Amino acid sequence: MAPRKKLLKLGGGSACPGERIEPAVELVEKGGIDYIVFDSLSESEMLAFERHKLSHPDEGFDIYTERRLRAIWPICARKGIKIIGNMGAANPKAAQDLAIRVARELGLGGVKVAVVLGDDVLSLVKDLDLKVNETEKRISEFGDRLIAAHAYIPADPVVEALEAGADLVMTGRVGDASLYLAPMIFEFGWREDEWDSFAKGIILGHLFECAGQLTGGYFADPPYKVVPNLYRLGFPIAEVAPNGDAIITKVPGSGGLVSPATCAEQMLYEVGDPTRYIEADVISDFSDMGFEQIGPDRVAITGVIKGNPKPELLKVNLGVKDGYRAEGTIFYAGPGAYERAKLAADIIKKRLELISHLKADALRFDLLGINSLYGSSDEKPETVPWEVGLRVAGRTRESAEAWKIMHEIETIDNNGPAAIGRGLRKEDVTEILGYYSTFIPRVKVKTEVLIEEA
């Protein structure tokens, strides 16, 4: 098939559900793009949406979807920009219903909204009783604790939706990078054996799936790494040729930075072996890839990206009820803050052990500002800190045990060291939805595309 376009321009609209909205508006208004792609999902976000759906069966999709669509859709409709995103999360059909209602309210009669179904493989993985990667035991050992299973769906059904003329494609767990690959396959007519093109597309998708993390967000570290005007960070634009070669840039005049350094950092974000980057669409080798600055905020992808045939197995994320987590933080200030925080930790630890006989899988005490990230817990700070936070966190099998931890954090005020600053109360006990994974033969996973017109 001859390419539909000689140059395809894609915009990266979000990195997460609660993403800023105005950079996406800027992209569709001024970016000259053909598609805007929104990523709403990570492993933990998907489980958070599943958790929400347990108590709100009609919800479980990205809660910012309505606000985002209202902000960008009229502009997209005017300019013919298509929208793709996995904002359907744990409930894609409900997201489609919402989109149809929003389209009608915006006066966008006639727009086509597609939804991709089939990533929810909960009953399938139970039937097949697959092996869990982390535990090396069968899924059935989780029993009723297993509440969610989502397979990483490739770009194919999104391409199918575009072929059917969809203006907005909403999905559940389609791979983040696959969302970007789909318009390239559709516009350039790539066949499935063109693995190098697929690999270029998927690697570009990987670069774009965190939006502003490619254009100077999550990068600044002054004075070594300085990013101009981060307060109005612009989101990325890809200019893609029919062979998959691409240039990365951003909206002219927006804040941020596109350089080989910002691109290399994002290329290495959340990846393993660069010779075997596995997505549902293709297995890519980006170990010989590079970046070259070819203009202000313009970077070309250089070197070699190779593709190998798609995997026979699809990765499946599992959500498993996995006990409870209790967490709370208190602060001490002024001279002796460090010593008082340590004393409070000692009191809470002894009370949990000796008085309430806590049964916990893990218990952790952090001194915020001292060792809460990667310090040793015995390390005394070299300078006297002006304020120190004590964070107590525990993981338990039973909810009642978690509440024992909470109770000690709450009662340390009157009964512990002098002069506590508690700030906004954030203490809470939450049920843990643990993340596990398995692999399913791809032939078992059936996807479906439903299209509705507003």
Place this chain on the structure above:
Amino acid sequence: MGKVQLREICHARSGDKGNTANIGLIVYDEQHYELIKREVTAERVKVFFKGTVKGEVERYELPRMGALNFVLHQALDGGSTRTLSFDVCGKALSSVLLSLIIETSV
């Protein structure tokens, strides 16, 4: 014998996949790539993060980017949804690694 802190010659980014973390370490100037290849070994990174990383550390090379990618297994206390760590996704690992001081001559 000269010494340099990694932050002077490299930048880095880290993130998670399940209970595995990775850190991309990238030189600002390609003339330092051989130096970090020699000094910042997988073993060195494993020792540096002892207490945090319970599993193995693997290192991959990306010469055209002037980068090394370190994969840290069992580094996130069970992963972002279970961990008790303040840094749920291992995103602060990158800046901590930049504190490492290496020898600049043999």
